[in-house]
Amino acid sequence: MIKVENVHKSFGDEKILKGINTEFDKGKTNLIIGQSGSGKTVFLKCLLGLFKPEQGRIYYEDKAIQDMDDEEQRQLREKIGMLFQGGALFDSMNIEENVMFPLRMFTNRKKSDHLDRVNAVLKRVKLENVNKKFPAEISGGMQKRVAIARAIVNEPRFLFCDEPNSGLDPKTATIIDNLIQEITHENNITTIVVTHDMNSVMEIGEKVVFLKEGLLVWQGTNQEIFKTDHEDVTNFVYSSDLFKKIREVQNKEA
Amino acid sequence: MKYLHDIGSYFLMLKRVFGSFTKTSVLRHLILKEINDLIITSLPIVAFISFFVGGVVAIQTALNMDNPIIPKTLIGFATRQSVILEFAPTFMSIIMAGKVGSFITSSIGSMRVTEQIDALEVMGINSLNYLVFPKIVALMFYPFVIVVSMFLGIMGGWVAGVQGGFVSSSDFLAGVQEGFIPYQLFYAFFKTLVFSFILATVPSWQGFYMKGGALEVGKASTNSFVWTSVLIIAANYIITQLLLS
Numbered sequence: 001m002i003k004v005e006n007v008h009k010s011f012g013d014e015k016i017l018k019g020i021n022t023e024f025d026k027g028k029t030n031l032i033i034g035q036s037g038s039g040k041t042v043f044l045k046c047l048l049g050l051f052k053p054e055q056g057r058i059y060y061e062d063k064a065i066q067d068m069d070d071e072e073q074r075q076l077r078e079k080i081g082m083l084f085q086g087g088a089l090f091d092s093m094n095i096e097e098n099v100m101f102p103l104r105m106f107t108n109r110k111k112s113d114h115l116d117r118v119n120a121v122l123k124r125v126k127l128e129n130v131n132k133k134f135p136a137e138i139s140g141g142m143q144k145r146v147a148i149a150r151a152i153v154n155e156p157r158f159l160f161c162d163e164p165n166s167g168l169d170p171k172t173a174t175i176i177d178n179l180i181q182e183i184t185h186e187n188n189i190t191t192i193v194v195t196h197d198m199n200s201v202m203e204i205g206e207k208v209v210f211l212k213e214g215l216l217v218w219q220g221t222n223q224e225i226f227k228t229d230h231e232d233v234t235n236f237v238y239s240s241d242l243f244k245k246i247r248e249v250q251n252k253e254a
Numbered sequence: 255m256k257y258l259h260d261i262g263s264y265f266l267m268l269k270r271v272f273g274s275f276t277k278t279s280v281l282r283h284l285i286l287k288e289i290n291d292l293i294i295t296s297l298p299i300v301a302f303i304s305f306f307v308g309g310v311v312a313i314q315t316a317l318n319m320d321n322p323i324i325p326k327t328l329i330g331f332a333t334r335q336s337v338i339l340e341f342a343p344t345f346m347s348i349i350m351a352g353k354v355g356s357f358i359t360s361s362i363g364s365m366r367v368t369e370q371i372d373a374l375e376v377m378g379i380n381s382l383n384y385l386v387f388p389k390i391v392a393l394m395f396y397p398f399v400i401v402v403s404m405f406l407g408i409m410g411g412w413v414a415g416v417q418g419g420f421v422s423s424s425d426f427l428a429g430v431q432e433g434f435i436p437y438q439l440f441y442a443f444f445k446t447l448v449f450s451f452i453l454a455t456v457p458s459w460q461g462f463y464m465k466g467g468a469l470e471v472g473k474a475s476t477n478s479f480v481w482t483s484v485l486i487i488a489a490n491y492i493i494t495q496l497l498l499s
Contacts, residue, residue: 048376050375074274076378077376078377078378082376084373086369088370088372088373089370091364091370102377104277105277105377106377160376
């Protein structure tokens with residue numbers, strides 16, 4: 001569980017986050033949504049400790065990240081898996097080395113044990129026979145799956161995903177979404193996904209947090225988001241023609 | 255004001271490079287890789303340039319000696335002094351700022367652009383130690399490159415001088431041995447070590463703190479070459495004043 005209390009973040013005179021309060025539940029896929037420029041990525045980087053908020057506290061289970069010393073923060077980061085927007089795979093390493101990287105850095109097991117674990121997670125993300133290929137030699141969807149494998153190889157307790165579907169076709173995007181949700185449930189981890197893809201909200205949004213101009217204006221589930229009367233949320237949700245038509249059909253049926 | 259900020263940021267980077275070390279087994283592997291990328295792959299171009307510049311120094315000296323009183327041994331002497339004191343340590347370092355410096359900046363800059371550095375930070379790895387420290391250690395082997403450059407530079411002078419008919423082999427070799435002061439070798443290697451530190455850290459700083467996309471990686475590489483060269487020339491002047499004057 002991650003708890004956020006009154007988090008503020010500015011860059012110069014520009015206030016990006018203006019006092020966010022929320023909780024992200026364990027064993028659920030928690031989505032942060034909002035328009036571009038609403039502060040989603042800055043919020044994510046505050047959660048990860050890459051940005052320091054000027055005000056407010058972020059609790060990982062019982063302890064605030066602000067109260068942790070460098071060593072405690074380092075230990076916390078070993079429990080975090082992160083899926084970056086572009087995958088952020090290391091170009092100079094092949095797929096096997098990329099996935100093995102966190103194991104090499106943080107564990108002292110034998111190489112054969114590392115290899116077994118790497119093969120197991122690659123199999124889990126439905127990737128086989130790619131061990132010796134380099135990131136540039138595989139497709140964008142496969143790169144995302146490798147990045148998921150790298151994020152979960154060290155059995156993290158927290159999984160963060162920054163726009164995991166960007167640049168993917170709808171079918172591959174659904175596969176990635178489902179994979180993230182399955183892994184969350186299987187390992188009972190706290191997963192936070194930043195997205196502006198409404199398909200992801202429908203598929204995996206067990207808890208949805210909506211940001212607008214640095215403020216948390218709505219939170220609920222993927223079922224509730226389609227029923228809410230909140231103007232900002234409905235403007236966002238029904239901004240695409242597809243969802244407008246779905247709403248028209250629903251209204252007619254009602 | 256920006257320069258002061260940049261200088262401060264450079265020294266803060268150095269502080270972080272030597273803090274929170276990466277696991278030794280991983281570091282060992284990284285250092286060996288950097289020795290290959292930065293040192294071994296530089297040897298062919300260093301050998302080529304050194305040999306021919308040494309030859310040109312010998313020919314230029316010979317062509318400018320029109321007074322019969324000046325002994326032919328001066329060709330060997332001038333070649334040795336030019337190569338050992340300036341060409342090999344200083345001008346080879348400027349060439350390395352282009353080859354090694356741009357490589358370091360563009361590789362770290364690309365990692366910044368593609369969020370690979372963020373990935374290291376999120377994992378709790380000191381990205382500066384992981385990326386920059388192996389480069390500093392690898393470039394401590396840079397004096398070895400300079401030894402090769404010195405040897406091939408003098409060799410080039412000997413080949414050009416003797417084969418071109420400017421000087422006999424014995425006169426050239428006598429000139430090379432004439433008035434040799436071992437302290438000058440210490441001076442040359444001392445400044446080479448200082449240059450190697452500049453070669454490792456300034457391009458790393460340029461790459462690590464760059465902002466933007468692919469275009470900015472190119473700009474950072476250019477800035478890296480300019481600033482590394484400027485610092486090498488400035489350091490060369492200061493060290494020469496301190497050690498030789």
